[in-house]
Amino acid sequence: MMAAPSSPPARGAQRAVALVAAVASSLLLLFLAVPIGKLIGAGGLDGVRQLFSDGELRQALGLTAFTATAATLLGVLGGTPLAWLLARRDFHGRAVLAAVLDLPLLIPHPVAGIALLLLLGRESAVGGALLAAGLRVVGTPLGIIAAMLFVAAPLFISGAREAFARVEPRYEAVARTLGDSPLRAFLRITLPMSRRGLIASAVVMWARAVSEFGAIVVLTYNPKVASVLSYDRFTSFGLREALPVAAVLAVLALIPLIALRTLRGADDGART
Amino acid sequence: MKRILVVAAVVAAACGGSRAESSAASVLVVFNAGSLARPLRAALDSFAARDKVEIQQENAGSLETARKLTELGKVPDIIALADEEVFPQLLMPAHVTWYARFAHNRMVLAYTARSRFAAEITPDNWWKVVVRDGVETGRSDPQLDPNGYRTLLVLQLAERHYGQPGLAVRLLRAMPDRNVRPKETDLVGLLEAGELDYIWSYESMARALGLKYVRLPDAIDLSSPADFASYATASVKVRGRGVDSVTFRGRPIVYAFSVPTHAPHREVAERFASWLASADGRRVLRAQGLDALDSVSVVGTGAPAGIAR
Numbered sequence: 001m002m003a004a005p006s007s008p009p010a011r012g013a014q015r016a017v018a019l020v021a022a023v024a025s026s027l028l029l030l031f032l033a034v035p036i037g038k039l040i041g042a043g044g045l046d047g048v049r050q051l052f053s054d055g056e057l058r059q060a061l062g063l064t065a066f067t068a069t070a071a072t073l074l075g076v077l078g079g080t081p082l083a084w085l086l087a088r089r090d091f092h093g094r095a096v097l098a099a100v101l102d103l104p105l106l107i108p109h110p111v112a113g114i115a116l117l118l119l120l121g122r123e124s125a126v127g128g129a130l131l132a133a134g135l136r137v138v139g140t141p142l143g144i145i146a147a148m149l150f151v152a153a154p155l156f157i158s159g160a161r162e163a164f165a166r167v168e169p170r171y172e173a174v175a176r177t178l179g180d181s182p183l184r185a186f187l188r189i190t191l192p193m194s195r196r197g198l199i200a201s202a203v204v205m206w207a208r209a210v211s212e213f214g215a216i217v218v219l220t221y222n223p224k225v226a227s228v229l230s231y232d233r234f235t236s237f238g239l240r241e242a243l244p245v246a247a248v249l250a251v252l253a254l255i256p257l258i259a260l261r262t263l264r265g266a267d268d269g270a271r272t
Numbered sequence: 273m274k275r276i277l278v279v280a281a282v283v284a285a286a287c288g289g290s291r292a293e294s295s296a297a298s299v300l301v302v303f304n305a306g307s308l309a310r311p312l313r314a315a316l317d318s319f320a321a322r323d324k325v326e327i328q329q330e331n332a333g334s335l336e337t338a339r340k341l342t343e344l345g346k347v348p349d350i351i352a353l354a355d356e357e358v359f360p361q362l363l364m365p366a367h368v369t370w371y372a373r374f375a376h377n378r379m380v381l382a383y384t385a386r387s388r389f390a391a392e393i394t395p396d397n398w399w400k401v402v403v404r405d406g407v408e409t410g411r412s413d414p415q416l417d418p419n420g421y422r423t424l425l426v427l428q429l430a431e432r433h434y435g436q437p438g439l440a441v442r443l444l445r446a447m448p449d450r451n452v453r454p455k456e457t458d459l460v461g462l463l464e465a466g467e468l469d470y471i472w473s474y475e476s477m478a479r480a481l482g483l484k485y486v487r488l489p490d491a492i493d494l495s496s497p498a499d500f501a502s503y504a505t506a507s508v509k510v511r512g513r514g515v516d517s518v519t520f521r522g523r524p525i526v527y528a529f530s531v532p533t534h535a536p537h538r539e540v541a542e543r544f545a546s547w548l549a550s551a552d553g554r555r556v557l558r559a560q561g562l563d564a565l566d567s568v569s570v571v572g573t574g575a576p577a578g579i580a581r
Binding site: 114117118121122123136138139140217218220221222223231232234235236238239 | 333335342343408415416448450451458461462466
């Protein structure tokens with residue numbers, strides 16, 4: 001602490017900055033953690049108990065996990081090449097494309113639901129074709145997946161783009177000079193080196209998908225995902241019935257988040 | 273140091289300025305049922321234009337609106353609901369001591385020119401049309417929305433009225449869970465996007481939105497006070513807290529409003545309530561398609577003198 005022989009006023013300024021930083025970050029930490037802690041404290045036990053007695057709750061949680069995972073897989077599948085393109089290739093309209101991909105984050109979620117309805121409803125070309133093929137989107141789990149994909153995929157794409165950008169292009173270039181095809185260079189060099197960033201982005205996307213409500217409820221109200229069920233319980237029975245649903249969702253969502261963080265922690269340890 | 277002083281002076285001036293502004297215009301916080309959003313908006317706008325009031329309106333289902341008071345402790349200045357029954361069931365006596373019935377409504381089957389069989393549907397054949405293949409009919413959630421359980425009541429009354437045993441079940445099968453949304457206003461977008469052909473709604477909403485609608489016989493559309501007794505023979509059970517269930521009986525649709533006991537801006541609220549009950553208020557509501565009663569009737573005690581006449 002005392003090592004740096006700086007002049008007294010500079011040390012005072014440093015101390016002031018450190019103090020402000022400490023206060024600001026502590027306040028933010030409390031602001032983020034206390035509501036969740038209160039939610040889990042108020043409804044967590046009841047929620048876990050209800051897991052055993054409440055079939056509708058189990059169903060909603062299962063549906064949420066399934067649809068969020070499906071949406072995330074689709075997002076990773078389509079988003080990875082897009083993110084790579086944005087990070088690595090300089091092409092006409094790249095800035096516009098990047099902005100367009102951020103747009104779903106800006107649109108209010110019920111509006112996003114309506115936009116999807118116009119694309120996927122039975123009167124639209126796409127929705128009509130899907131329906132003819134026996135795939136109904138509106139009012140089914142497919143609608144939930146579509147809503148989740150729309151609102152959450154931009155988070156994966158921008159995270160993956162950052163992850164790719166952090167990998168030195170030189171390594172890819174070296175692999176190419178040694179005879180690798182672009183795909184092979186990507187699979188052997190870029191992908192492993194950006195793996196942690198990609199996983200983290202996928203986790204963020206999954207978490208965002210789990211929490212979505214506004215766009216989902218426009219497309220598919222029944223069957224109900226956990227967010228819709230908690231709204232439904234709140235409206236029909238009040239806070240006491242809604243808290244356990246919300247709390248158990250928070251608790252269960254924590255499990256994959258912690259697991260992945262732990263994995264990454266172990267990974268970090270192995271690297272150093 | 274000088275710079276800090278300047279900043280402080282600017283901030284102080286800004287605060288002073290905004291405080292002066294906010295005291296000039298008083299605020300009126302209104303929570304209302306989704307189907308009242310437009311007529312009340314119009315009424316509030318013409319009241320605000322006269323009285324320099326800043327309006328804060330929140331639209332939600334009637335039950336959700338009541339929950340905002342009972343569960344979240346959010347208290348508006350005016351609460352207006354699509355079912356008068358919600359007042360005694362959830363809000364009296366803790367939150368309100370009186371409510372004023374101010375409008376009627378009727379259940380209708382709303383549609384657009386693009387709806388399948390739009391050219392054929394009539395008040396006599398609607399129950400045959402909605403069960404046809406490929407026709408999608410939407411309804412709102414009976415757990416959350418009066419329109420949702422009223423739809424179920426209408427189906428029962430229709431079965432009896434048309435003398436068709438099993439009709440209610442067949443009709444309900446034609447409106448499966450995937451066509452349900454939380455409240456009737458949520459269905460409008462789906463209707464307009466062509467996802468649904470018909471939706472159960474209120475006459476006031478269909479009129480205000482310029483939708484076509486089938487006007488059903490009085491005996492089944494829950495509009496007529498004269499049919500009180502026959503409406504009451506229909507009933508639906510809706511899941512209640514835990515394993516309980518709540519029974520709703522058919523009754524004429526009556527809208528009601530109140531000023532909560534702990535309304536933050538009581539004086540403005542009571543002025544608006546009196547104005548809403550006046551001939552001027554009635555005219556604005558009717559212009560929006562709401563069937564305002566010729567005179568409001570108050571249930572309970574403690575209503576301001578301007579309303580209870």
